[in-house]
Amino acid sequence: MTFYELRLSSLLLPFQGITRHLPSFQGMRQSRIGKRRPATACGWALVLLLLGSTPSPVGADDWPQFRGPNCSGLSAGTAPLPVQFSAQTARWKVDLGDGIGCPIVVSGRVFVSAMVDDHTIGLFAFDAEDGHPLWKRTWPTGPLPEIHKTNSHCSTTPAADDERVYFYFSTLGMRAVDAKTGGDVWHQEMPTPFFVFKWGPGMSPVLHEDTLYFCQDDDLHPAMYAFRKTNGELLWKDDRSAMAVNYSHPVVCKTDRGPEIVVAGTRQLIGYDPTTGERLWHADTLLRNIKTTPVSLDGVIYISLQSSGIANQWLATADRSETGNNDGKLTKAEMQAFVGEQQIPAAFYRKTFDRGDVNGDGFLEGEELDKAFLDPTNFAGARYDAEAPADEFVMAIRGGGRGDVTKTHVLWKHPTRHTDHIVSPLISDNRMLLIKAGGIASMFETRGGTAVRTASRIRNPGDYFASPIRGDGKIYVAGENGVVVVLADSPSLEVLARNQMDDSLVATPAIADGHLFVRTRSQLICVGD
Numbered sequence: 390m391t392f393y394e395l396r397l398s399s400l401l402l403p404f405q406g407i408t409r410h411l412p413s414f415q416g417m418r419q420s421r422i423g424k425r426r427p428a429t430a431c432g433w434a435l436v437l438l439l440l441g442s443t444p445s446p447v448g449a450d451d452w453p454q455f456r457g458p459n460c461s462g463l464s465a466g467t468a469p470l471p472v473q474f475s476a477q478t479a480r481w482k483v484d485l486g487d488g489i490g491c492p493i494v495v496s497g498r499v500f501v502s503a504m505v506d507d508h509t510i511g512l513f514a515f516d517a518e519d520g521h522p523l524w525k526r527t528w529p530t531g532p533l534p535e536i537h538k539t540n541s542h543c544s545t546t547p548a549a550d551d552e553r554v555y556f557y558f559s560t561l562g563m564r565a566v567d568a569k570t571g572g573d574v575w576h577q578e579m580p581t582p583f584f585v586f587k588w589g590p591g592m593s594p595v596l597h598e599d600t601l602y603f604c605q606d607d608d609l610h611p612a613m614y615a616f617r618k619t620n621g622e623l624l625w626k627d628d629r630s631a632m633a634v635n636y637s638h639p640v641v642c643k644t645d646r647g648p649e650i651v652v653a654g655t656r657q658l659i660g661y662d663p664t665t666g667e668r669l670w671h672a673d674t675l676l677r678n679i680k681t682t683p684v685s686l687d688g689v690i691y692i693s694l695q696s697s698g699i700a701n702q703w704l705a706t707a708d709r710s711e712t713g714n715n716d717g718k719l720t721k722a723e724m725q726a727f728v729g730e731q732q733i734p735a736a737f738y739r740k741t742f743d744r745g746d747v748n749g750d751g752f753l754e755g756e757e758l759d760k761a762f763l764d765p766t767n768f769a770g771a772r773y774d775a776e777a778p779a780d781e782f783v784m785a786i787r788g789g790g791r792g793d794v795t796k797t798h799v800l801w802k803h804p805t806r807h808t809d810h811i812v813s814p815l816i817s818d819n820r821m822l823l824i825k826a827g828g829i830a831s832m833f834e835t836r837g838g839t840a841v842r843t844a845s846r847i848r849n850p851g852d853y854f855a856s857p858i859r860g861d862g863k864i865y866v867a868g869e870n871g872v873v874v875v876l877a878d879s880p881s882l883e884v885l886a887r888n889q890m891d892d893s894l895v896a897t898p899a900i901a902d903g904h905l906f907v908r909t910r911s912q913l914i915c916v917g918d
Contacts, residue, residue, distance in 0.1 A: 452494045452899040454548035455593040460638050460682050462815050464860030468903030474916035476891040481520030482914040488543030492908045494901035495549040504543045510558050524571035531560050534731050536589035546593040559590045575621030582607035591636045604652050606635035625666030631764035636680040644688045644789030653679045656769030670790040676780050677769045681813040690786045695810040697779035719753040781808040801838040807831035813856040841880050848884050849874045855897040867894040
């Protein structure tokens with residue numbers, strides 16, 4: 390075989406795995422991954438033209454990971470997006486098992502996960518144009534601990550490029566499969582995370598160039614990982630044992646000194662060297678834990694966060710629950726009774742309770758609670774106060790610094806009462822939009838963080854877990870009650886429509902090619918012309 394024949398076969402290879410799903414040559418579906426016409430002179434000329442070009446691994450209109458490009462919630466597409474829609478008028482929909490991991494879209498393929506049954510996790514690929522199933526992978530999970538009812542064991546979002554899909558599950562570690570066939574590419578075992586509060590896993594892998602990044606700040610093995618995306622080689626790992634449980638995803642900050650991988654955690658926002666994992670800088674600006682993901686645009690990282698403190702949470706749950714005695718003190722027995730059947734590892738007690746029980750009386754009380762649940766090198770936020778409300782902030786930090794940048798690179802930081810502890814901010818047109826429980830929207834300008842408008846409701850009260858996303862001048866906000874509110878991307882936040890999807894919405898939707906992909910607790914739904 391000649392060089393040109395080899396090159397041509399490699400170019401056509403992606404189509405071979407697609408066309409075998411098609412019913413006939415004459416009945417080809419017209420989609421980004423399935424277009425095929427008779428080989429005219431023009432068609433072969435196009436193929437020959439491609440011989441001199443290298444295809445991009447991710448298209449401009451793709452949604453390759455949690456919350457899309459750089460976890461920002463911003464679609465780069467220009468196709469019109471729908472305003473009014475419903476589960477009944479969907480372009481297509483497919484039934485899935487339970488899950489709250491978000492859908493992603495790359496090269497005309499939708500990837501999403503679901504619990505096939507109580508002890509089997511599935512990863513699915515569908516044609517984005519018509520929902521036709523392309524492949525399905527399943528793995529036995531082994532025993533799984535109890536988790537909070539709002540969460541799901543299927544809670545993480547895959548990441549993908551044109552060649553591979555990268556998927557994490559708590560008991561399976563990190564896996565990469567072929568994007569076209571679902572076949573195994575590589576597998577990395579990882580420590581099974583432990584969450585004493587039963588929150589369960591919620592972190593997802595993110596891609597930057599040739600590296601897959603993953604942060605897992607759990608109660609026993611908090612760490613940041615970097616894998617070579619082609620073969621799963623561990624390039625570097627950063628021990629984050631000073632962190633409490635956090636759920637904030639890594640984002641890329643592009644600076645004059647080069648790109649940085651920025652990760653939020655207990656007390657600190659940290660900028661890493663993408664290649665070596667060196668901690669380039671840190672800003673001591675955060676609180677005890679963070680579940681929101683920052684947004685990085687033009688070298689600035691924008692953050693909204695809310696935290697009532699881990700010590701307060703322990704008293705509010707274990708001591709003041711039906712298994713506690715409400716005496717303002719915490720014992721190991723109360724902790725274990727609250728957790729229930731899940732056995733608390735001895736290593737967790739050594740890391741927390743034993744460290745905090747300074748006088749050795751078997752109780753955690755007052756400042757001992759802080760000592761127990763915050764690393765002595767990494768105290769964050771205000772000290773324990775049983776009556777104190779949650780701390781809430783919005784802030785902007787400039788990347789590109791070195792060392793401690795707390796006093797040099799924090800552009801602004803303002804207390805507020807309008808953040809949510811789970812919903813991440815949306816940055817669009819020099820405005821920061823926040824959505825909190827109750828369907829309350831607030832907006833700040835990004836130059837100095839001053840309020841653009843007073844907080845107001847978006848006509849859909851209830852709980853919110855999905856983060857807002859933007860495309861085609863519209864903002865989509867998915868509520869836990871199954872309603873997707875469409876807002877105008879303007880200071881007025883005009884409500885354009887309220888759309889019922891007939892099922893609980895916890896996952897953040899995806900945008901690609903003029904379509905909105907909505908993952909309910911039980912279905913994947915595509916709407917759009």
